[in-house]
Amino acid sequence: MTEPILKLTDVSVQFGALRAVDNVSLNVSPGERRAIIGPNGAGKTTLFNAITGVLPPTAGQIVFDTHPISRMSPHRRAALGIARTFQITNLFPSLTVDENMRLALRGLKRRKFSMFGTGTLDPDENTLATRSLEIARLPTRRQVLVKELSYGEQRQLELALSLAAQPRLLLLDEPAAGLSPAERSMVADIIRSLPRDLTLILIEHDMDLALGLVDFVTCMFEGRVLVEASPNDIRANSAVQEVYLGKARHHG
Amino acid sequence: MTSLAPTVVTTNKSGLRSALAWVGSAAILFVLIALPFVLKSYHLGIATQILIFAILAMSVDVLAGFAGRTPLCHGAIFGTATYFVIYGVNTWGLPLPVAMMIGVAAATAVAAVFALLAVRVSGVYFLLLTLALGLVIWGICLRWSQVTGGENGLRGDLRTGALADPATFYALVLVISLCAFFAMRRFVNSPFGLTLRGIRDSESRMASMGYNVTLHVFLAFTISGFFAGVAGAIYAVFNNFVSPSAVALAQSVQGLLMAIVGGIGTLVGSFVGAAVIIILEQFVSAYTERWQMVLGIVFILIMLFAPEGIVGKSRTLWHRRK
Ligand SMILES: Nc1ncnc2c1ncn2[C@@H]1O[C@H](COP(=O)(O)OP(=O)(O)OP(=O)(O)O)[C@@H](O)[C@H]1O
């Protein structure tokens, strides 16, 4: 077995009395596509926040590609090649699509400190921007303000921004949240078309959507890892069914 | 032929628009250059003061309008330069240009220290923390009277030689303020300037893409302090006198109000805001002692009817006219 590119050991994130993430251990291999599923409040987003450094773990170790990153700030983790999207759309609404892409492209470049240079994209940057927007199927409308995009387009831009810096690990937090069925299947197609060597972790509520996209599934419940299994075994797993049907009954 | 008509009309319209913008800018520049030939020296002094405070207001705008951090300490940074210039000439016997450079350097250093303390907070905490930092400078200027002259302040004799002529001095300040404007405009439109607008919109997204948000805010704060220092150093020459009121909270508030009245995030609005407030002050003070109250009412009216400021509001109206 290859060395995992991401290794979590007994990671916890505590908010006062609440352990939103409770002793989670997780190994993700290079190039693997992993889904994290689980009901509302299971701790999925909090786990992403621990991996990206938004909320450093209160206990446990995180190692990314041999670098211990548990205490590292978010921007330094990004520099190692970790990128993410946000469950609640998190863009630069008062800037244009093009300016959003500029920021995404220059996060790891010296040029971000250029104080008297012109702001426009150079040809290399333009190629990368165009490619990321194409992958996210948002190739046009570069001069439009982001707040004027439709919600669906904003979700696509979420993806384009996270791809621009060519990360090695991509964390997608419910990329299809709030989309129509047609848009959801487009997002699924986008994820399928991502480069195969990119390691990917996908948070998704909808099992039908998630299971068709990944190699392996982790189901979380109340902060803990409930089950880890292949997509086929997850469906049949009684503990997973219990959690999901139990929730369904609450809602019903 | 008929099908072409609409496109022709729209290109003409946008062409007309940018032509108008050019003509407008040229006209304003012409007026600014012509002022010394038409104004009496007293009024030319007011025009000079407007230009100096426009630089202060722009320095506030860089932080408030672009990085989304509203400071209440730029009066103190401004006044630090003023004190250093007058003290440098009076006590150290420095030539004026050297004293001015030292004044700007001191203001920049103060801004850097303030920035270190304030970069990690935002919103109302940033406002209050910078307010408190400004008060520290004010307290020092008030109490350390052997050096600062305490409440009596320091009198200088800096307007000698060519500078004594109001027209020459106005011309010099005009050149400096235009240079400051173009430098700051270039700065906010640079790749670094874009990162500030990114931080204003979403710090968490910026961090996740590899930006060290605190470093960027620190640099922006320090650079903005540099420009406040430039304004303060010129003010020393203009005013020939400095007292704690130069570093007081009212000065910081005034710089911020000018930026807001003109239009936050527009830079050029700072000239408009400075002009409106200073001219209004001259006018109102002739009739009543209650200038502060009038200023408050003006500010409330702007907030109610044009929260984006005079320049911001004009731009919206201009673009809406299809
Ligand atoms: N910053 C915070 N402070 C306090 N409690 C928090 C914070 N963030 C999350 N929580 C709590 O931690 C728990 C896990 O939240 P989290 O957002 O990780 O769940 P999730 O699995 O992503 O849920 P969803 O599917 O609804 O997105 C919830 O009970 C939530 O209320």
Ligand SMILES: [Mg+2]
């Ligand atoms: Mg979540």
